Amino acid sequence: MQFGGILLATAILWAHVLPGESVTGGKEAVAHSRPYMASVQLNGKHECGxxxxxxxxxLSATHCFMDGAEGLTMTTKETFKLSADRLYKYPGFNIDNYDNDISLIKLDRPVVESAEMKPVSYQQTGGADPVVGATVEAAGWGALNNLGSxxxxxxxxxIGVMSRDLCGRxxxxxxxxxxxxxxxxxxxxxxxxxDxxxxxxxxxxxxxxxxxGGKKCGASKKPGLYSLISHYSDWIQQTMTANA
Incomplete structure (x- = not known):
């Protein structure tokens, strides 16, 4: 398989992955246009991003790692492999509503950055969130439709940012x-x-x-939910610094 960035795979059996997200109504990404992307896999099968x-x-979502990240490896297009050194889950993840759904994965050594594999910038504490109606983008190897393809x-x-008042109804x-x-x-x-x-x-x-998100992707009253990174950027920086 060819991907736009990194390919992650697990060599051990994970606990079942909770229902999550995937792209529907989108399009295939241009090769290498998103060099920060990674695919978390189980026995060669994509599970999470x-x-x-x-x-x-x-960075990833905590609910993807309910059984930890032991055995996690990374394979680039050139089959360069790395293993995860440690998983850091943000304290307070709530399985009932997916609040605080954010985790850090430290690789066992740095990747060699290139046009095909490099980090993306992320929102810092105090950064302004996009306003209602603002255009945002998501990507992944998830289902293309509700049939699971x-x-x-x-x-x-x-996609577009929706009103907080609306999503809280x-x-x-x-x-x-x-x-x-x-x-x-x-x-x-x-x-x-x-996704x-x-x-x-x-x-x-x-x-x-x-x-x-909802049980059905694209449902009008169950839009995708996303953890706001700016609420955790201090923790991200502190964790990376303390475990450099």
């Missing part, structure tokens, strides 16, 4: 929608099963992590 934010660090190549989708997510989340979608365009852990980007900067 992740993305490179520093030469030795990946999965692509061999990276797909991307352009009972007909949408109610109290499960927290201040640590942002919701985004467009009619029949959404992330879907398998969890990938980035939500605004003007080329990662501002969110694909986290959760």
């Amino acid at each position: 992740a993305f490179l934010i520093a030469s030795q660090w990946l 999965r692509p061999d190549k990276l797909h991307e989708v352009t 009972n007909a949408y997510y109610g109290s499960k929608f927290t201040n640590n989340m942002i919701c985004a979608a467009r009619p029949l365009q959404d992330t879907c099963n398998g 969890s852990g990938g980035p939500l980007l605004y003007n080329g900067v990662a501002i969110g992590i694909t986290s959760n």
Whole structure:
């Protein structure tokens, strides 16, 4: 399989991966246009996404690693392999509503950065979130539709930020929608099963992590939910510095 960035694989059996996200209503990404992207796999099968934010660090969603990250390896297009050194889960992940759904993965050694493999910038504490209606982008190897069809190549989708008041209504997510989340979608365009852990980007900067959504991708009242990275950037910096 050819991918736009990094390929991650696991050599051991994980606990089942919780329902997550994947791209529906999008298009195939141009090769190497998203060199920070990673695919977390089980026995060669894609399960979740992740993305490179520093030469030795990946961000992803905690619910993708309910059984840890032991045995995690990384294979680039050139079959260059790396193993995960350690997984750092943000304290307080709530399995009931996916609040605080963010984890850091430290690789056992830095990747060699190139045009085909390099980190993406991410939103810092105090950074302004995109306003309602702003155009944002997501990408992944998740399902293309509600039948579960999965692509061999990276797909991307352009969606719009939705109102917090709307996503907090009972007909949408109610109290499960927290201040640590942002919701985004467009009619029949959404992330879907398998996209969890990938980035939500605004003007080329990662501002969110694909986290959760409805049982059906593209459902009008269950848009994709994303963890706001700016709420965790201090923890990200502290964790990377303390474990350099």
